[in-house]
Amino acid sequence: MKLSGPVSKMHTCLEGRSVLYTLPVGNEKLSMNQLLGLQLSIRFTGQISCIKCGSKTKKSFAQGYCYRCFAAAPETEECVLRPELCRAHLGQARDMQYAKLNCLTGQYVYISVTSGAKVGVTRQKQLLTRWADQGAERAATIALAPNRYTAGLIEVILKEHFSDKTSWQKLLKYPAPKDIDIAAEAARACVILPESLRQHCLHQQIAAELEYPVLGYPAKITAANLDKDSCAGGKLCGIKGQYLIFEGGQVINIRKYGGYHIEMEW
Ligand SMILES: [Zn+2]
Numbered sequence: 299m300k301l302s303g304p305v306s307k308m309h310t311c312l313e314g315r316s317v318l319y320t321l322p323v324g325n326e327k328l329s330m331n332q333l334l335g336l337q338l339s340i341r342f343t344g345q346i347s348c349i350k351c352g353s354k355t356k357k358s359f360a361q362g363y364c365y366r367c368f369a370a371a372p373e374t375e376e377c378v379l380r381p382e383l384c385r386a387h388l389g390q391a392r393d394m395q396y397a398k399l400n401c402l403t404g405q406y407v408y409i410s411v412t413s414g415a416k417v418g419v420t421r422q423k424q425l426l427t428r429w430a431d432q433g434a435e436r437a438a439t440i441a442l443a444p445n446r447y448t449a450g451l452i453e454v455i456l457k458e459h460f461s462d463k464t465s466w467q468k469l470l471k472y473p474a475p476k477d478i479d480i481a482a483e484a485a486r487a488c489v490i491l492p493e494s495l496r497q498h499c500l501h502q503q504i505a506a507e508l509e510y511p512v513l514g515y516p517a518k519i520t521a522a523n524l525d526k527d528s529c530a531g532g533k534l535c536g537i538k539g540q541y542l543i544f545e546g547g548q549v550i551n552i553r554k555y556g557g558y559h560i561e562m563e564w
Contacts, residue, residue, distance in 0.1 A: 300561065302560065413467075451495060
């Protein structure tokens with residue numbers, strides 16, 4: 299079978315605890331879990347289209363944008379990566395309409411177990427999607443802040459006590475550590491916060507355990523680079539976060555190649 303067109307990040311949904319992946323390629327949406335164990339090849343044609351405006355671009359910025367959109371679109375504003383810099387609560391944003399839906403709404407501060415325990419912030423509606431996107435095997439909410447800025451303030455304090463990063467190498471080589479008591483960690487996080495922020499802590503945590511379609515973890519991994527080699531693939535032995543894991547240890551971060559035109563064969 300063959301599919302071609304611009305690719306974008308995989309969509310996820312849950313069936314029980316199992317994460318189901320769908321990969322958009324051109325106008326098609328491919329169920330990825332069914333490809334597990336099969337030979338799969340991905341070839342980059344050399345063309346990139348901006349995931350926002352669709353225009354051709356030589357280089358992709360922030361995982362799929364042309365330079366113009368990267369510099370002006372609300373999706374790439376500073377507060378996406380650093381919530382504490384959000385100014386929407388002061389009435390300032392690239393696009394206030396967008397900010398109303400994305401920054402001036404409830405934001406969860408959570409703890410998740412990816413390569414280790416880490417803290418993060420996400421929009422209220424995005425919670426499970428966010429956890430699946432990062433390959434978290436377990437996660438629990440800590441607080442529900444009224445806007446992105448406040449969630450950022452909480453995260454900044456928690457970052458002094460918890461990691462906020464995932465080691466992608468560890469994530470793709472091992473299952474998540476089992477010895478982290480996530481409920482206890484979430485409770486510990488709340489105690490650290492000053493009174494003014496602790497009021498946003500949740501009495502009733504939302505917790506989840508997620509299972510990824512992984513047949514086996516490779517001993518060594520190398521990241522595919524479509525810009526350099528234009529090809530990636532092999533026998534698909536796992537999907538975790540936004541990564542495809544191939545037998546032999548090649549991995550590809552699909553999200554990184556948003557807007558890349560590919561030819562996929564399996
Ligand atoms: Zn664009």
